[in-house]
Amino acid sequence: MPCSKIIATSDQLKQIIADLAHKISSDYCSLENCLALVVLEGAKTFSEDLLAKMNFPIETTTIKAASYEGTRSTGQVKIDAASGLVNKIRNKNILLIDDIYDTGQTLSSIIKWLKNCNPKSIRTCALLEKQTQHAKAVNVDYIGMKIEDDFVVGYGLDYNGIYRNLPYIGVLSEKNQKP
Ligand code: 5GP
Ligand code: MG
Secondary structure (H helix, E strand, O other), X not given: OOEEEEEEOHHHHHHHHHHHHHHHHHHHOOXXXXXXXXXXXXXXXXXXXXXXXXXXXXXEEEEEEEEEEOOEEEEEEEEEOOOOHHHHHOOOEEEEEEEEEOOOHHHHHHHHHHHOOOOOEEEEEEEEEEOXXXXXXXXXXXXXXXXXXXXXXXXXXXEOOXXXXXXXXXXXXXXXXXX
C-alpha cells in the first residue's frame, strides 16, 4: 500500500458525498440556471460521484488549475479556461467544486477570475479542508471532511500524476515520495 495511513475509506467517502449532495440539493433545488464548475484534475472523481447524487437540474463544465509540483504548492496558480467558458458563466448560479482547500490560493484565484465573468452567484464545495494556516482565506460553503496538514493521495488526488485511482484517501508514505 502506498499510504502510511487511511484518511477516508471508500464507504466513508460514499457517506460524506451523500451528505454533501443532500445539503447542496436542498440549497439549489429552487434555483434556475445552475452550473457546476469542476476544478481539474483533482476534483474529477469526487465531482462525478457528487453530481450523480444531486437531484436538481445542473449543467456541468470544467476548469483547469494547477499549483502543485510533487508534494508542494508552488504558490502560483495556473488557470486554463476553455474558450467560451466566460459566456457560459454569465448569469449562472455557480457551484465551484474542488478537491482540497489547502493554502486557498487555487480557490481564491478561480473565484477572482469567476467574478469577472459576472455569474449570478458563486458557492464553493471542497471534499477536504486541510487544518493549516490558509494563506488566502476562502469562505468554502460545503466541506466534506477536515484533515491534518499531510500530503494525501487517492480518489482523484495524485502525486506526480499517479495514485488518482486509489478507491480511498490516504497519507502518502515517505518511502513513496521521491527526494
Ligand atoms: P491550494 O491552492 O489551496 O493550496 O491547493 C489546492 C490544490 O492543491 C488542490 O486543488 C489540490 O489539487 C492540490 N493539493 C493540495 N494539497 C494536496 C494534497 O495533500 N494532495 C494532493 N494530491 N494534492 C493537493
Ligand atoms: Mg486541484
